[in-house]
Amino acid sequence: MKLYIKRFENRPVDSNCFLIFNKSTAIIIDPGTQNHIELYEFIAEKNLKVEYCIITHGHFDHVYGIEDIVSRYSPKCILSSESLNYVGDIKKNLSVFYGKQFSYQLENYIIVPEEGHIINWEGYELEFYYTKGHTASCISCKINNDVFVGDLMIKGEKTVTKLPSGNRKMAEKSIDIILNLAGIEIIYGGHGEPMTKMEAQNFFNEN
Numbered sequence: 001m002k003l004y005i006k007r008f009e010n011r012p013v014d015s016n017c018f019l020i021f022n023k024s025t026a027i028i029i030d031p032g033t034q035n036h037i038e039l040y041e042f043i044a045e046k047n048l049k050v051e052y053c054i055i056t057h058g059h060f061d062h063v064y065g066i067e068d069i070v071s072r073y074s075p076k077c078i079l080s081s082e083s084l085n086y087v088g089d090i091k092k093n094l095s096v097f098y099g100k101q102f103s104y105q106l107e108n109y110i111i112v113p114e115e116g117h118i119i120n121w122e123g124y125e126l127e128f129y130y131t132k133g134h135t136a137s138c139i140s141c142k143i144n145n146d147v148f149v150g151d152l153m154i155k156g157e158k159t160v161t162k163l164p165s166g167n168r169k170m171a172e173k174s175i176d177i178i179l180n181l182a183g184i185e186i187i188y189g190g191h192g193e194p195m196t197k198m199e200a201q202n203f204f205n206e207n
């Protein structure tokens with residue numbers, strides 16, 4: 001079955017929210033916008049059932065809309081145990097520094113174990129990897145030839161590792177993990193345009 005990927009820009013911070021979908025069901029990655037009308041309208045127009053919501057990491061600009069998504073679609077959320085803590089903590093998720101004070105207690109979720117995890121969805125394998133470095137909460141998800149990496153890799157930008165729980169060495173290791181995944185073609189970062197594996201290799205091997 002054919003799989004589609006659509007990118008939505010979050011606000012107030014311009015991070016990426018992705019919708020992965022086939023004819024009838026969908027996955028949301030990084031719901032960083034409250035009252036995300038464009039996303040809701042698109043889902044309604046296509047008549048999609050949102051089964052999962054993946055959180056690449058717990059920074060506020062990637063989870064700000066989670067409460068709306070849960071109340072509208074009741075998806076199962078997939079995240080690291082660290083991200084679960086971040087979502088519920090205004091300091092860890094950095095919202096307090098934006099003057100937002102966002103926190104939310106998730107209830108229906110799957111914690112990705114450190115050794116990684118596979119979830120079968122509509123005949124596809126969603127492969128999850130811990131890819132710490134930007135924060136200790138970061139995971140990535142591979143599906144087919146695509147991988148969603150959150151803020152570990154952003155096209156043309158050095159990975160931010162200066163925020164709490166960031167670690168440069170860990171980020172380098174995680175980038176290696178991503179670049180060595182079998183069959184990867186396109187890498188979708190947490191901000192900006194996606195990049196090809198080649199573009200990522202060229203950039204991150206030099207930076």
Ligand SMILES: [Zn+2]
Pocket residue numbers: 057059134151
């Ligand atoms: Zn971040």
